[in-house]
Amino acid sequence: MKKFTAFFCAATMALGMSASALAAPSIGELIPEAPTVLSGDIAEGWWLTVTNADPDKYENETVKDIVSRYNDDEDPTVKAVEDILDDLDVDLTQEIRTTKDNVIDPTLYKALTPFVDLVLTDGVEIVYKSADAEAETETETEAVLETEAQTESADAEEEVEGIKASMKVEVAKDLKKENLAIMQIDPYTAEVYFIELDDYDPENGEITATFPCLGPVMIIYTENPEEALTAPAAAQAETEAATEAAAQAVVTEAATEAATEAAVTEAATEAATEAAAQ
Numbered sequence: 001m002k003k004f005t006a007f008f009c010a011a012t013m014a015l016g017m018s019a020s021a022l023a024a025p026s027i028g029e030l031i032p033e034a035p036t037v038l039s040g041d042i043a044e045g046w047w048l049t050v051t052n053a054d055p056d057k058y059e060n061e062t063v064k065d066i067v068s069r070y071n072d073d074e075d076p077t078v079k080a081v082e083d084i085l086d087d088l089d090v091d092l093t094q095e096i097r098t099t100k101d102n103v104i105d106p107t108l109y110k111a112l113t114p115f116v117d118l119v120l121t122d123g124v125e126i127v128y129k130s131a132d133a134e135a136e137t138e139t140e141t142e143a144v145l146e147t148e149a150q151t152e153s154a155d156a157e158e159e160v161e162g163i164k165a166s167m168k169v170e171v172a173k174d175l176k177k178e179n180l181a182i183m184q185i186d187p188y189t190a191e192v193y194f195i196e197l198d199d200y201d202p203e204n205g206e207i208t209a210t211f212p213c214l215g216p217v218m219i220i221y222t223e224n225p226e227e228a229l230t231a232p233a234a235a236q237a238e239t240e241a242a243t244e245a246a247a248q249a250v251v252t253e254a255a256t257e258a259a260t261e262a263a264v265t266e267a268a269t270e271a272a273t274e275a276a277a278q
Helices: 061-070 081-087 138-144 149-152 233-277
Strands: 012-016 034-037 047-052 109-111 114-122 125-131 163-168 179-183 192-195 199-201 206-211 214-223
Touching: 047 125, 047 163, 061 081, 061 179, 061 214, 081 109, 192 206
Parallel strands: none
Antiparallel strands: 012 125, 034 163, 047 114, 109 214, 114 125, 114 214, 163 206, 179 192, 179 214, 199 206
């Protein structure tokens, strides 16, 4: 049995597979291959996949509405990352952090893809997961535990924080890692996560990232990465202090070397003077 047993413990929802309408491009055009799992715990017989966004499967009504409207070409009301966050009541006046704890300015990003669902499947059912283990209802828990793989997972004592995976995204080819990020919405709680890439291959558009939950995701892009993503103020101050200390150490070392050289020169001069006197 592969790893990933504990992953089902956190908060999952098992539902029958179904396809929903998605604006162009299609999943096959957008993400031509299934994601590759790099770390985490998955039960044998299950795998990670990307499907058309299926808002009816989400637990949170706001997330259902947002994803439905965004992926509907005929509805222009939700077309920017900032608009999505506004509808999710995200306070953009407050500091927003990525999953790597850097500060991100979502207003400087635009959507590179529509919403798609990152889920687990056994070929028949799909599983969504909340990052909040308490978000799942008792009814959903009972439904999840009906399958053998998920029943086994209930015995796992250890929980994981997410799943690290790689996927090829056609529209992400020939870009730069620092210009890209991922926005993911928890289908249970409507919590928004901004995910920095762990790795990126511009040749084939392959992105690698660690996802805190399973549900709707969107690749986002900025043309101003220097302002869009920065270290927290405390970290910046610490870096500046360390840089200043290092510079001071260099100055001190140079002064010490100069003083030593002067002392040696003075000693040599005195010795020469003394020898001449004799």
